[in-house]
Amino acid sequence: MNAPDPNFAARIRESFGRQKAMTLIGATLTSVEAGEVEIALPYRDELTQQKGFVHGGILGMIADSACGYAAFSLMPAGGSLVTVEYKMNILAPARTSLRAIGKVIRAGRTLTVARGEVYAQDGTHVATMQQTLMALPDRPDRPE
């Protein structure tokens, strides 16, 4: 495996900027470290389900992107990643701004396992995700 890219943070910020789905929901990238990425999501009515809580799928979106970029931070430049699968438990309903923190549990040559935690503004643990990603070392991180 080639060395991780020292410019991973710039690469991730640029890639995140192309995630139109993150723009749609209003999520922003708030921290990028090697193996750990944080995303913030301000509360908006548009993000809710029928009971007025943030939709469980929206929780999944920010945890998915946080985990994916945590994995991406440890990869050599030039490649890309796909999400293989994720599993998320919703621990508490949320009607507040949120942050999702993705951390790499194990980075392999082909597969990376990451964990995502979603917290409410008051610190409530809202959701926890376990995710598997696959490296595509020869495929660029942009539309082909």
Added chain:
Amino acid sequence: MNAPDPNFAARIRESFGRQKAMTLIGATLTSVEAGEVEIALPYRDELTQQKGFVHGGILGMIADSACGYAAFSLMPAGGSLVTVEYKMNILAPARTSLRAIGKVIRAGRTLTVARGEVYAQDGTHVATMQQTLMALPDRPDRPE
């Protein structure tokens, strides 16, 4: 357990209409049967990730809502449901309109297990979800 609500379809259409997150992404309810619900999602650039495919979290959103309403269709009127957890495998990238079909695998008094399948317009199997939901028989399906 009380009998399922014969008016479940109207109840679900009304509840779905209050899922602002579904409006945000442009999803619509296309079929409501007892134990099986279908949601359609027309393709839009705003739903994509950095490689131009529909974001994995968006796939999760429509599968989550389809499974949830499939479970809801078998519940007595007056109560509500929460998603306990879900696990989704992404089987193929998608750059097309999608439909998600949620089906109940087992409906228990407290817990229901459902499965969601997401398909592309050409029939490609895009994602498969396994989900657990919990009934809240005494809590209304609206903001409290």
Added chain:
Amino acid sequence: MNAPDPNFAARIRESFGRQKAMTLIGATLTSVEAGEVEIALPYRDELTQQKGFVHGGILGMIADSACGYAAFSLMPAGGSLVTVEYKMNILAPARTSLRAIGKVIRAGRTLTVARGEVYAQDGTHVATMQQTLMALPDRPDRPE
């Protein structure tokens, strides 16, 4: 990708015979088709948890092996597979002989997704599993 092995059934029976953990619990291979494998587990007291039901991890063992060999049946000869992850819902407690059926949902070059269902003797649906496996085309299916 090379063609699947026409002798997959013999290869799987031989490999299953080397799964000492299956011998320990008394599981046998009852059906091997391309993309679908069935394992039978006669009831024994030794398989139970504290309430007298078959241990949830035992349900996982037979579903895991059934899914793994279903995936293996579609692979070229000479390689091997590893389980990446699995997720299982337990739908009903079981105090009876069981059978686990694994089926391939999607067979990719590197990753395969399979589903496992566990049934009791009276047909009760006991558990449902969603699993991801990774092909190791250059690694033999035996101790190295």
Added chain:
Amino acid sequence: MNAPDPNFAARIRESFGRQKAMTLIGATLTSVEAGEVEIALPYRDELTQQKGFVHGGILGMIADSACGYAAFSLMPAGGSLVTVEYKMNILAPARTSLRAIGKVIRAGRTLTVARGEVYAQDGTHVATMQQTLMALPDRPDRPE
């Protein structure tokens, strides 16, 4: 919710002693704290799959029991628990004695979410599990 049982450790040791499946594989309870339980599994050939590694389902068994008893440690006396579902990633193959540590992530009145980690003797992180359990406050933790 009633108070947790101060005698939880004795209650868990007694319950674990009735898990015949743990006896079958040779697992023992090595630590019981409130919300955290550890199980040890000495290596034996009988636990392996076809490549000579401990079977993935065996990893699941010890993680499942460790998580379940971690959840049980926080429950009032007199009730019992069932595993609703679990999801496990296998991070590394293991041909060694193992220990599984289960910890409660969130203990609710009805549902508890726990995490299980499996480690090899040399400290290698072998597997990670996310699990959901349901309390049955009126059902005893023994055969009925």
